[in-house]
Amino acid sequence: MSKILVIGQQAEGKLNSGIAKVVNAAKAIGGEIHVVVFAADGSAAAAQAAAIDGVTKVIQIDRAENDHGLAVIVEPQIVALAKTGYSHVFAAGTTFGKDLLPRVAAKLGVQQVSDIMAVHGATSFDRPIYAGNAILTVEAPAEPCVVATIRLASFQAAGDAAAAAPIEKQTLDVTLPTHTRFVKLEAQKSERPELQSANRVVSGGRALASSENFSIIYSLADKLKAGVGASRAAVDSGYVPNDMQVGQTGKIIAPELYFAIGISGAIQHLAGIKDARTIVAINKDPEAPIFEVADYGLVGDLFTLVPELESKV
Amino acid sequence: MKALVSVKRVIDYNVRIQVKPDGSGVVTDGVKHSVNPFDEIAMEEAVRLKEKGKVTEIIAVTVGGAKCEETLRTALAFGADRAVHVKVDEEIQSLTAAQALAAVFKKEGTEIFFLGKQAIDDDAAQTGQMVAALLDLPQATFASKVEIDGGKATVTREVDAGLETLEIDLPAIITTDLRLNEPRYLKLPDIMKAKKKPIEVVSLADLGVTAAAALKRVKVATPPKRSKGVMVKTVDELVTALKGKGLI
Ligand SMILES: Cc1cc2nc3c(=O)[nH]c(=O)nc-3n(C[C@H](O)[C@H](O)[C@H](O)COP(=O)(O)OP(=O)(O)OC[C@H]3O[C@@H](n4cnc5c(N)ncnc54)[C@H](O)[C@@H]3O)c2cc1C
Ligand SMILES: Cc1cc2nc3c(=O)[nH]c(=O)nc-3n(C[C@H](O)[C@H](O)[C@H](O)COP(=O)(O)OP(=O)(O)OC[C@H]3O[C@@H](n4cnc5c(N)ncnc54)[C@H](O)[C@@H]3O)c2cc1C
Numbered sequence: 001m002s003k004i005l006v007i008g009q010q011a012e013g014k015l016n017s018g019i020a021k022v023v024n025a026a027k028a029i030g031g032e033i034h035v036v037v038f039a040a041d042g043s044a045a046a047a048q049a050a051a052i053d054g055v056t057k058v059i060q061i062d063r064a065e066n067d068h069g070l071a072v073i074v075e076p077q078i079v080a081l082a083k084t085g086y087s088h089v090f091a092a093g094t095t096f097g098k099d100l101l102p103r104v105a106a107k108l109g110v111q112q113v114s115d116i117m118a119v120h121g122a123t124s125f126d127r128p129i130y131a132g133n134a135i136l137t138v139e140a141p142a143e144p145c146v147v148a149t150i151r152l153a154s155f156q157a158a159g160d161a162a163a164a165a166p167i168e169k170q171t172l173d174v175t176l177p178t179h180t181r182f183v184k185l186e187a188q189k190s191e192r193p194e195l196q197s198a199n200r201v202v203s204g205g206r207a208l209a210s211s212e213n214f215s216i217i218y219s220l221a222d223k224l225k226a227g228v229g230a231s232r233a234a235v236d237s238g239y240v241p242n243d244m245q246v247g248q249t250g251k252i253i254a255p256e257l258y259f260a261i262g263i264s265g266a267i268q269h270l271a272g273i274k275d276a277r278t279i280v281a282i283n284k285d286p287e288a289p290i291f292e293v294a295d296y297g298l299v300g301d302l303f304t305l306v307p308e309l310e311s312k313v
Numbered sequence: 314m315k316a317l318v319s320v321k322r323v324i325d326y327n328v329r330i331q332v333k334p335d336g337s338g339v340v341t342d343g344v345k346h347s348v349n350p351f352d353e354i355a356m357e358e359a360v361r362l363k364e365k366g367k368v369t370e371i372i373a374v375t376v377g378g379a380k381c382e383e384t385l386r387t388a389l390a391f392g393a394d395r396a397v398h399v400k401v402d403e404e405i406q407s408l409t410a411a412q413a414l415a416a417v418f419k420k421e422g423t424e425i426f427f428l429g430k431q432a433i434d435d436d437a438a439q440t441g442q443m444v445a446a447l448l449d450l451p452q453a454t455f456a457s458k459v460e461i462d463g464g465k466a467t468v469t470r471e472v473d474a475g476l477e478t479l480e481i482d483l484p485a486i487i488t489t490d491l492r493l494n495e496p497r498y499l500k501l502p503d504i505m506k507a508k509k510k511p512i513e514v515v516s517l518a519d520l521g522v523t524a525a526a527a528l529k530r531v532k533v534a535t536p537p538k539r540s541k542g543v544m545v546k547t548v549d550e551l552v553t554a555l556k557g558k559g560l561i
Pocket of ligand 2: 129320338351375378401407430438441
């Protein structure tokens, strides 16, 4: 039977919203599912993990060094834990998971399966390659362990458990390196829905031409209670911060409704929105590639159409 | 201080990928290949550090078949002083590539290693982290700013929440994100000069690397295509359609 270790990514006492999706991917395999929380004080995040349906146990590892979730600090602890009989180690395909898990794979001497988008069995998975333009089915060796990141856009979140799973505090006897030090995190505080879990997302591209003009994107988004995204061109030009980039090398999202406004639809951008349920494109160029994938296309000047749209929804 | 930069040969980012009808892979014959764009950024960063006098020598490395020589020549044109070609003809996967790269890093006595954050073919985004783990060295992935001072590097990283800054001791492994720099255009004289720079060819065995157990490639398939939707003429038509579907 499988025994799956899910890395319970958290920040400031809040379990990452992707963990319930990782648990759902683990449920497709079955067996025991343990979520491990590394923090200075992980009590709050551990309780949230225990409330996810399918979780059979939560392991809470409190240690001052775990405060910022640095890969080099967390990795040796996961490796020690993984060696206690786990068949799988899963992490979310977030920047945290991507930074961390390949280290675990290397230490355990296994290839990592990156970005699982479908689970066929305990060792058989689909993953996207070439910006999602091809889907690779792989069979991973079962021994010693399967190490994988989960593509969050491909899984629904597991629901709430009827009864909370037990939480076990553990200490691990592992020496941690001091060669890597956290300096700071510059995070955008925003009241808007988080890009990766929002039901609706409004994204703007290069056509917005300035950060001031981006306000028309924000105000449509606020009217729709939507998250806000951007193309790489908009981020590179400095109109919006990096964490808003959607695409192959930015965030991969799967909202119910996606607005691509003044975005041409380069394959690298489309890679980030393949799983969006409905795509609406507004672009002045009727030949823009975005119209090839849009469910609804509207040709015209965004500077008149977007405010009009905002007034009518 | 010596810098190592890895360069991977990938299908050019502008190419529309075709999956082979028998599901064995994607069509690569006769398709334009280039240096992985993130590796160009890695090369550029090393060259800028050399121009600033922080790096004394740049070594480019690749793991792959005979055609990867072109990739190394591009790296040499960018400004690498010499190159190492770890020649393998069979398919290798990330951990094996990482083992080979780690061995070259050690053998060359390098102090800083720049890799791309992800290769745009496999999109695995894992090799740099694996190298760091194998060598038990610090890593700073997804870098958008790197400052080297004495035996330390201060690196700003693009993470989901925003920008994170780490201070790491050298030697260290850094993987590059898009906004770290804008790679220069190569000039003809540099391309000509690159032809004369030395490339050392080694095998996995020379480096003492045995390939790690591989993931078995079962099949490669084309994803379901999104069908083209409808064009609406006015905002009113769009609003009616979205309301009709219960989307707004
Ligand atoms: C390795 C690599 C990775 C990449 N990763 C990503 C990624 O993760 N995400 C990403 O988005 N890109 C990525 N890119 C970049 C991608 O190739 C495109 O360059 C980028 O997506 C273009 O952004 P854009 O659509 O905003 O700009 P453009 O392509 O310049 O498109 C602007 C569009 O706006 C339209 N327009 C102009 N004015 C108006 C107006 N007044 N009203 C209406 N429409 C107007 C134009 O017709 C045009 O279609 C990557 C590229 C590389 C090489
Ligand atoms: C001849 C040959 C054919 C192959 N054919 C296929 C195929 O058809 N399908 C398939 O899925 N895989 C194939 N592979 C395997 C694939 O190239 C490996 O998975 C790869 O080496 C690991 O990198 P990644 O793409 O996972 O890297 P990532 O972790 O995404 O790459 C990050 C960075 O690591 C560095 N890097 C990674 N690999 C290398 C390398 N080999 N040389 C130099 N730097 C590197 C680069 O700096 C890169 O930017 C083939 C390999 C070889 C040698």
